[in-house]
Amino acid sequence: MKIYLPLDSVAVALGADDVAQAILAYASKMGVQIELIRNGSRGMVWLEPLVEVETSTGRMGFGPCNVADVPALFGDLSQHPKAVGLIDALPWMAGQTRLTFARCGVIDPLNFSDYTEHGGFAGLARALDMASGDIVAEVTASGLRGRGGAGFPTGIKWKTVADAKAAQKYIVCNADEGDSATFADRMLMEGDPLTLIEGMVIAGLATGATKGFVYIRSEYPIAIDVMEKAVVLARAKGVLGASVMGRGPAFDIEIRVGAGAYVCGEETSLLNSLEGKRGVVRAKPPLPALQGFMGQPTVVNNVISLASIPVIMAKGAAHYAAIGLGRSRGTIPLQIAGNVKYGGLYEVGFGLTLGQIVDDIAGGTATGRPVKAVQVGGPLGAYFPRALFDTPFGYEEFAGKEGLIGHAGLTIFDDSADMLAQARFAMEFCAIESCGKCTPCRIGAVRGVETVDRIAKGDAAAIPLLTDLCATMKSGSLCALGGFTPYPVLSALNHFPADFARVKEAAE
Amino acid sequence: MLDTATLTSRTDEILAAHSGREGALLPILHDIQAEFGYVPQESLPQIARALNISRAEVHGVVSFYHDFREAPAGRHVVKLCRAEACQAMGADSLSAHARAKLGVDWHETTPDGAVTLEPVFCLGLCACGPAAMIDGKLTARLDNAKLDTILGDLA
Ligand SMILES: Cc1cc2nc3c(=O)[nH]c(=O)nc-3n(C[C@H](O)[C@H](O)[C@H](O)COP(=O)(O)O)c2cc1C
Ligand code: FES
Numbered sequence: 251m252k253i254y255l256p257l258d259s260v261a262v263a264l265g266a267d268d269v270a271q272a273i274l275a276y277a278s279k280m281g282v283q284i285e286l287i288r289n290g291s292r293g294m295v296w297l298e299p300l301v302e303v304e305t306s307t308g309r310m311g312f313g314p315c316n317v318a319d320v321p322a323l324f325g326d327l328s329q330h331p332k333a334v335g336l337i338d339a340l341p342w343m344a345g346q347t348r349l350t351f352a353r354c355g356v357i358d359p360l361n362f363s364d365y366t367e368h369g370g371f372a373g374l375a376r377a378l379d380m381a382s383g384d385i386v387a388e389v390t391a392s393g394l395r396g397r398g399g400a401g402f403p404t405g406i407k408w409k410t411v412a413d414a415k416a417a418q419k420y421i422v423c424n425a426d427e428g429d430s431a432t433f434a435d436r437m438l439m440e441g442d443p444l445t446l447i448e449g450m451v452i453a454g455l456a457t458g459a460t461k462g463f464v465y466i467r468s469e470y471p472i473a474i475d476v477m478e479k480a481v482v483l484a485r486a487k488g489v490l491g492a493s494v495m496g497r498g499p500a501f502d503i504e505i506r507v508g509a510g511a512y513v514c515g516e517e518t519s520l521l522n523s524l525e526g527k528r529g530v531v532r533a534k535p536p537l538p539a540l541q542g543f544m545g546q547p548t549v550v551n552n553v554i555s556l557a558s559i560p561v562i563m564a565k566g567a568a569h570y571a572a573i574g575l576g577r578s579r580g581t582i583p584l585q586i587a588g589n590v591k592y593g594g595l596y597e598v599g600f601g602l603t604l605g606q607i608v609d610d611i612a613g614g615t616a617t618g619r620p621v622k623a624v625q626v627g628g629p630l631g632a633y634f635p636r637a638l639f640d641t642p643f644g645y646e647e648f649a650g651k652e653g654l655i656g657h658a659g660l661t662i663f664d665d666s667a668d669m670l671a672q673a674r675f676a677m678e679f680c681a682i683e684s685c686g687k688c689t690p691c692r693i694g695a696v697r698g699v700e701t702v703d704r705i706a707k708g709d710a711a712a713i714p715l716l717t718d719l720c721a722t723m724k725s726g727s728l729c730a731l732g733g734f735t736p737y738p739v740l741s742a743l744n745h746f747p748a749d750f751a752r753v754k755e756a757a758e
Numbered sequence: 759m760l761d762t763a764t765l766t767s768r769t770d771e772i773l774a775a776h777s778g779r780e781g782a783l784l785p786i787l788h789d790i791q792a793e794f795g796y797v798p799q800e801s802l803p804q805i806a807r808a809l810n811i812s813r814a815e816v817h818g819v820v821s822f823y824h825d826f827r828e829a830p831a832g833r834h835v836v837k838l839c840r841a842e843a844c845q846a847m848g849a850d851s852l853s854a855h856a857r858a859k860l861g862v863d864w865h866e867t868t869p870d871g872a873v874t875l876e877p878v879f880c881l882g883l884c885a886c887g888p889a890a891m892i893d894g895k896l897t898a899r900l901d902n903a904k905l906d907t908i909l910g911d912l913a
Contacts, residue, residue: 263883263896295885430841433882468788468825469881471894507788509823512879526783526809528822544780586885588846593885616847625842629879659884661843675845679879 251277251284252304253323255315256355258291258440259472260433265316266299272320273301280324290441292355293595294342297334303327308336342592345611347573349561349581350554351597354441360479362487365444371489373563377452378498385456386412389559391567393579397434398424398515398552399627399656399730401578401645404559407549410539411457414547419459421450422524422543422550425466425473426508426515429628431587431659435553437595439466439473442557443480444489447503449556451494452563453549454501462503463543464553465520468510478505512629512683516729517550519685530685531729552657554583575601578644586612588625588661605639608662619664623746625672627656629679630734632741633663633672652741654734669746674702676738680731691732694723698739708754716743760798768793769801773808783809783819787826796827832867832874834912837891840877843884848901852888853877855902859909873912 255261255270270286277284294300297313301323312323312332322330337343348354357364365371377385390405411419423446427435439446450462466474481503484490490502506524508514514523518532521543542548558580562570570580578600584607586593591613608614608624615621623633632653634641641651648655663672677698684691698719704712720736727733743750772789776782786805790797797820806813820826838853860868860875867874883889886898892908 259881259896260883260886260898263881263889263898264886298886427882428880430880431843431884432880433884436882469878469891472896473882506785508825509784509788510825510878511823523784525781526819527781527815528818530822587843588884588887590885629842659843661846661884663846667846672842672845675842679841683879 251282252287253284254287254289254302254304254309255299256291256441257288257359257472257476258298259436259470260291260295261299262472264298264314268317269299269301269315269320272317273323276320276324282324287358289357290354290359291437291595292337292343293351293437294340294592295594296592302337308338311335311337311340342594342596342611346597347581347599348597349565349570350445350558351438351442351583351595352561353445354438357442359441359443359476360483362444362483365442369564370444370560371448371495373560374448374452374489374495376563377455378495382412382456382458385452385563388567389456389562392562392570393567393574393577394555394558394562394570395578395645396552397554397558397582397657399429399654401655404551404555407539407551408453408456410537411459411547411549414540416547418461418544418546419457420543420546420548421453421457421459421462421556422521422548423450423462423464423553423556424515424517424520424550425464425470425553426520427467427470427553427657428512428515429630429657429659431625431661432585432628432657433587434583434585434595434658436470436473438553438557439470440476443477444484445560446477446553446557447480447484447489449559450503451489451501452559453551453556455494455498457547457549459547459549460500460502462501463506463524464503465506465508465514465524467508474505474507481505511685512679513685513729513731516731519729520550521548528685530687531731533728554657573599575599575642575644576646578646582643582655582658584611584643585657585659586662587659589615589617589664590662591616600644601642603639604634604641604643605636607643607660608639612662615662615664617664617666619666621662622665622667623663623669623672623742625661625663625738626659627654627737628659629676630654630730630737631656631659632737633669633745634741635745637745652744653737669742669749670702670706670752673739673742674699674706676735676742677702680735684731688726688728688732690723690726691728691735694719694727694732695735698723698735702739705750706752708752710751713743713750760794760800762800765794765798765800766804769804773805777808783816784823787820791826796830799828832871834872834893835874835876836909836912837876837878839879839881839883839887839889841880841884843880844887844889847887849888852900852902852905856905856909859906873909
């Protein structure tokens with residue numbers, strides 16, 4: 251009997267390790283032979299810990315499971331109180347286009363043959379037979395844009411690095427994933443780490459880089475552990491090392507751990523941190539592509555950008571580019587979070603409207619109260635009211651509504667949310683996390699908190715001050731931390747003015 | 759208190775383990791903190807010498823990152839997520855409850871030295887908030903009662 255139970259952080263945080271022990275203990279007590287596989291998550295957070303049992307008709311799911319639900323897993327499965335049916339037939343799974351996350355939750359993350367049997371290394375095998383320029387051209391043709399937030403075309407970035415002349419080039423994977431409501435990078439690293447490694451190796455072949463780093467935030471202990479084991483495995487199998495797969499150039503990967511600074515997700519700050527320095531932002535130019543890690547040409551890409559490369563190479567650029575909307579090609583792993591009924595990760599082509607995502611896929615709020623606002627794109631993203639729920643999910647479409655898609659995280663708030671408090675938090679967060687290098691961000695955010703506090707006390711004259719301050723931060727900040735903090739602040743102000751119309755407390 | 763001989767020899771071992779590594783300071787500081795529970799002032803000159811940088815530079819790095827402590831923490835470290843998705847599920851009132859219950863504010867340690875309370879901005883558990891990390895272990899879907907049970911077990 252084959253049983254799956256995720257090692258994913260969500261499952262573990264909700265008690266999966268206890269359930270795993272209970273399964274092993276019960277099986278041995280009953281004398282039943284089982285194989286317990288700790289897989290990645292399917293992304294259905296409301297069902298975690300989600301146990302899956304392999305049956306003749308497919309994998310059946312049971313969740314959310316606690317220790318008390320274990321004995322019934324060894325009885326008549328159709329009668330199990332937590333039975334949810336065949337996993338692949340669930341609307342949440344059937345509605346997706348899983349390309350980047352095709353294997354996540356399906357395979358044993360650290361089983362090499364499981365990976366290859368599910369299509370792993372098909373992309374790398376093809377890339378090894380191609381000239382480096384052709385790999386770059388394929389990535390460009392796929393239309394893939396950086397999934398870390400800025401949406402820069404990945405192929406163009408790679409070409410810059412490929413064309414640069416240097417003795418040493420680097421691939422740096424940005425796994426800092428600091429945005430609230432985002433967990434796609436984490437889920438992928440925990441559930442299918444070899445895909446990221448494969449993507450980084452292909453990036454190395456395409457650009458002439460022979461060394462890679464994965465910079466993972468320290469808040470992700472399980473992802474760090476799985477990635478470290480995956481690198482050891484990939485070395486043992488000859489994927490990494492002196493010659494990729496025994497027929498390519500050298501490529502190796504090192505895992506590095508961040509130290510709790512949000513700004514280190516910004517690529518130049520990340521490079522400083524990797525070099526062992528304070529994570530302050532560097533002025534651009536020079537571009538990291540030309541002078542990155544240790545001053546050498548460096549590709550800095552997000553986890554999902556790199557992990558999408560294998561499937562693009564395996565299925566071809568045209569297959570990927572055929573999916574999507576406008577200039578947003580391919581699939582995007584939506585991460586639906588906050589006060590949400592059905593939260594989790596949903597990979598789908600660009601183009602669903604915000605309303606379809608929030609109402610139809612996510613089922614609205616967990617509390618059952620009306621949705622008041624959805625923050626899209628993390629702490630630097632705008633708050634969207636229901637009036638903008640017809641906005642289709644795409645880079646340009648969200649920019650057109652004074653917002654951004656960022657790393658594709660969505661935080662749902664019910665009608666108890668106080669949008670003035672959310673605006674204040676955006677400023678407070680910027681003040682806490684500012685690297686301190688530029689004044690609009692460092693000082694502006696502190697003034698921002700004070701100004702919002704004045705508005706909260708009923709000082710309406712402070713509202714234009716807040717708007718002015720936002721304009722200064724937007725135009726004068728060195729990076730998007732100070733530059734984009736105005737998005738959540740101004741969207742809260744503009745879309746929810748009632749929350750800013752505070753009555754002055756009576757004078758003493 | 760750490761005795762100087764142990765501190766020096768363990769720091770040397772850690773430095774040796776990272777020698778030749780590009781940009782090794784963060785990995786070194788992580789190991790130092792894992793070993794001693796914080797980054798002792800006394801280890802800074804030794805690290806600076808090994809990396810051929812100034813002591814001020816090492817200090818600048820230690821003080822930049824939220825993770826590195828310049829003094830020991832309590833016996834247990836409770837990190838509560840304060841970020842937006844957890845806020846949407848009541849993280850603010852949960853942390854107010856925790857601060858009242860423990861009688862400390864953020865970054866403070868209870869007088870008996872049992873618990874240090876810290877904020878964290880997202881643990882990637884954003885669809886099952888409020889979330890927390892307690893002594894390095896993740897937990898989610900917290901409410902006051904669940905948190906009280908957890909805190910009650912920390913001595
Ligand atoms: C304050 C700030 C934080 C950022 N955090 C991240 C992050 O956690 N992960 C990420 O991939 N990109 C982050 N970015 C974007 C990076 O600077 C960069 O655009 C990205 O890593 C490039 O990779 P991509 O082209 O694959 O998206 C951040 C940017 C800013 C300004
Ligand atoms: S916002 Fe709390 S875990 Fe992400």
